Amino acid sequence: KLEAVIFDLDGVITDTAEYHFLAWKKLADKIGVPFDREFNEKLKGIGRLESLELILNQGNKKLTEQEKLELAKEKNEYYLELIQGITPANLLPGILPLLKELKENGIKIALASASKNAKTVIDKLQIKEYFDYVVDAAKIKKGKPDPEIFMTAAEELNLPYQNCIGIEDAEAGILAIKAAKMMAIGVGKTDSMKEADLIVKDTDELTLELLKQRFSI
Numbered sequence: 484k485l486e487a488v489i490f491d492l493d494g495v496i497t498d499t500a501e502y503h504f505l506a507w508k509k510l511a512d513k514i515g516v517p518f519d520r521e522f523n524e525k526l527k528g529i530g531r532l533e534s535l536e537l538i539l540n541q542g543n544k545k546l547t548e549q550e551k552l553e554l555a556k557e558k559n560e561y562y563l564e565l566i567q568g569i570t571p572a573n574l575l576p577g578i579l580p581l582l583k584e585l586k587e588n589g590i591k592i593a594l595a596s597a598s599k600n601a602k603t604v605i606d607k608l609q610i611k612e613y614f615d616y617v618v619d620a621a622k623i624k625k626g627k628p629d630p631e632i633f634m635t636a637a638e639e640l641n642l643p644y645q646n647c648i649g650i651e652d653a654e655a656g657i658l659a660i661k662a663a664k665m666m667a668i669g670v671g672k673t674d675s676m677k678e679a680d681l682i683v684k685d686t687d688e689l690t691l692e693l694l695k696q697r698f699s700i
């Protein structure tokens with residue numbers, strides 16, 4: 484029985500994935516490391532420091548821990564600047580109606596974003612009231628693809644993992660949902676989400692009816 488839907492934020496609820504890209508791009512250009520959209524795909528759902536590690540490896544850059552922390556901070560400053568202008572108009576199509584539909588039908592809603600800025604973003608989108616639980620990324624020890632973040636959401640809601648659906652736009656996220664023994668819905672391109680139980684091209688295809696259908700199979 485479907486009892487909860489656990490959402491990823493970046494790329495599912497709003498397109499902050501683009502802002503993460505722009506912020507990393509600015510940093511990569513500054514330190515002279517090649518960085519493009521294709522490489523950026525690898526960073527989706529991956530935490531800030533881990534993402535920086537991948538970028539530095541690709542550019543063969545060896546830095547001290549202190550230098551890394553400073554660069555991660557700098558990237559976050561660029562990112563914070565970019566998200567200042569977020570309004571409810573930045574919600575991806577179909578998300579607000581879906582949140583409303585879930586609420587009306589007594590289905591719990593949680594957020595499982597790797598982003599330490601997730602609370603700021605949902606505040607700006609004015610959707611905070613819909614969430615029964617928002618996982619604090621700072622408290623998660625192992626990032627996606629580890630299932631910890633999705634399992635934490637279900638545990639906090641007091642619901643069995645099998646009664647939850649996770650919605651993600653990134654491969655690491657889909658793997659995390661499946662490892663938590665939940666139903667995984669992917670949004671976006673099929674090739675990057677092979678493990679998903681169902682993939683939709685766009686967020687406006689996500690309805691309670693569709694989620695329930697998948698659940699009864």
Ligand code: B16
Nearest residue numbers: 492493527528531596597598599600
């Ligand atoms: P922050 P999600 C993830 O969010 C992003 O996809 C990823 O690109 C980003 O590096 C990560 O959050 C950390 O974000 O730097 O804001 O803490 O997709 O899990 O909602």
Ligand code: MG
Nearest residue numbers: 491493494652
């Ligand atoms: Mg995402």
